[in-house]
Amino acid sequence: MTQIYTKAEQVIVWLGPAENNSDALMECLQEIGQEAADLAIESYLTKERLPLLHKIMRNENPEDPVSMQYQPLMAKAVAKLKNLLHEMVAWNERLWFTRVWVIQEQALGSDPFFLCGYKTVRLDLIPFAMLIWDGCVSQATVEVPPTGADEFRRLLLKAQDRRSSPLMAVRRRRRNFLKGVGPGDDFYHVLKKAYVDGDAQATQSRDRIYGLLSIATDADKLGITPDYVTEESHPTFIEAAHALVRVGRIEMLSFSQFPKDIEGLPSWVPDWRSTLEHSYLYAFEDADKLIVQASGESSIELVPTDNRGVLGIRGMIVDIIETTGDVWRWETDREFRYKLLQTIRTLCEEAAAKGFGHEIYEHNDRQAEAMWRVPVADLYWTKGVSYHRPGSAVKSDYEDCMNVLRLLSLTFESFPQEERQQLLDDFYRQIPGQSNYSENMDKLSGKRPYMTRQGYLGMGPGEACPGDVVVILLGSRIPYVLRPSGDGTMYCFVGEAYCDGVMDGELLTKREKTTFLIA
Structure with a gap:
């Protein structure tokens, strides 16, 4: 199938019959996507130029000729797509988007089209249309109705949770790779896009591996040969794990998560199911340089074993x-967030009492900083400053977070008017810092101190x-x-x-x- 999709002049992807007003959505995606393509939106899809596109869509310079071209398109996108939110959700829930084997169908074709009922849309136009729509949403240009506001916001979020996004990313990077303008996706990154960023599924579990090999730029180097003769599927995953480690992808271990749904897997081998959670490094992998390097500049050193199940x-x-403290999850109530911070503070005090701080840290001040570095894994992001290791200024965000969470546990009405007003003033002043710090804590959801x-x-x-x-x-x-x-x-x-x-x-x-x- 790889050669068929690659050599075909056109690939038509059948999504199913028309339903849930899909005709209107298909027409809209084609129209908005084509107009965005005519404005050369694809030229902005690089790490260097994407911030320029965001400025254009924010209309930071209304007199800029390019910004002036984009504003009518954004207004049109809002007018059309805000009435198609239910259709977006229904379209996204079509079974086609969940199957492993169809990833190569859209990734390898030179000019694929989606066919839904009798309507078609050029696949490469869909990300452009969605980029324009997301820009409208982020700029709050989508008017929230006065009645049913909460329900509308939930619908808006659900419509933006698109299964197609990871698939489109695989396709775009492969196209750039074939043009010689990008590295493409190696097997590790294809697996991540399919099962961590996305929720791809396969009838035969071993196809979680075999169904993606044709897309990976390093498939030949991996040396994985499809085997449908062996009755058990776990040898396929063991072979894939060994291949990934052999080419240096030790970070694969982060996706060996429990419980696994394939019997017989060694503890270190991922099952690549569709419910895997991101590594806490997820948001920082696109940083300009490696922000953390626990093993320094060292390289993997493998030791041969007689058992393929042993690494x-x-x-x-x-x-x-x-x-250890309790497991913490970001979606739990604020009391649990506060409890986590208190637990880490207590552990910091107990650690300092052990007297080994001089062997771990360069100086006592750095040991004291563990209190606010540990809850965010010493990795920070804000809108003003991109991915970085936090400096001492983040301590203020930590203190704001602690104070806001503490204030939320109080009954304000029990305080005298003057004191209550002071507490409220402090509360609202510290909300931005609390929000920054809480958002940076969330990447450690599912972990325990x-x-x-x-x-x-x-x-x-x-x-x-x-x-x-x-x-x-x-x-x-x-x-x-x-x-x-x-x-x-x-x-x-x-x-x-x-x-x-x-x-x-x-x-x-x-x-x-x-x-x-x-x-």
């Missing part, structure tokens, strides 16, 4: 986990428990948590972690290398 790899032991025996602090996987080991594998950007077997010769993989004080390669000069056998 032999070199690394360093940070320490053994002594204490921990402290090791020597006083290392961090956030580990939800399954972590006392006795587990925090390690840094050579070639990895972040630490991981392993669980030693009874005799200490083997380990089980538990999950990814953040560990304060080791994220810049500090342990390379403090620890001896050791071999981990992970089953």
Whole structure:
């Protein structure tokens, strides 16, 4: 099928019969997308030029000729698409968007079209139309009706949650790769787009692997040969995991998450199901440079084993986990966010009392900063300043967050009028800082705080428990948590972690290398 899709003059993708007013949506996507293409919107889809497009859509310079061209198109998009939100949701829920094998159908064709009923839309125009629409939404140019405002906002959010977006990203990057103007997507990134960013599914579980090989730019290097003879499917996933590690994609381990839906998988091998959660590095992977490098400039060192289910790899032991807090999820009530911050503060105090701070940090001031660095994994983002390691100014956001969460637990009516007004003034003044800090905490959803025996602090996987080991594998950007077997010769993989004080390669000069056998 790869050669058929690649060599075909035109690929027509059948989405199904017309329903839920899909004709109107298809016509709108074609019209808005084509007008955006005529304005050369694709030329802005680079890391360097995308901010320019955002300025144009925000109309920051109304006298700019390009901005003047875009504003009528945005007004048209709002007028047409705001009445098609239900249609967007229904279109997005079509089964075609959930199947693994159809990803190559749209990614490999030179000029594919979607056919829905009797209406067609050129596939490459859809991202342009959606980019214009998203720009309208972000600029709040979509008027919220006076009645049913909450329901409308929920519908608006649901309409923007598009299954097609990861698929379109794969296609665009492959097109650029074939033009020689981009790296394309290797197998690791195709897997992420399909199962972490998206929710692709396959009838046969092994097709989660085989159905994407044709799209990957490094497929030949991986040496994965489809096998439909072997009855069990888990060997396919083990082979894929070994291939990814062999080409340096150790970060694949972050997607070995539990519980798995394929029997017989070793603890370190991802099952690539469609419910995987992002790594906490997700938002920072597009930064101009590597923001964290726990293993420094080291490369992966693999150790041969007799068992294909065992990963032999070199690394360093940070320490053994002594204490853990509760698992935290961003969608829980604010009381749980406040409890997490209080737990980390307590662990910081206990760690300082151990007296090992001088071995972990360069100075005492840095040890005290763990209180506000750990809850955000020492990674920060704001609209004004892009991806970065937080400076001391973030402490103010942390304090605002603590204060706002504390104030929300109070009964304002119980205070005298003057004191109540002061509390309210403080509350509203600190909301922006609280929002920034809370948003940066959210990437650690599903993790729990921990402290090791020597006083290392961090956030580990939800399954972590006392006795587990925090390690840094050579070639990895972040630490991981392993669980030693009874005799200490083997380990089980538990999950990814953040560990304060080791994220810049500090342990390379403090620890001896050791071999981990992970089953």
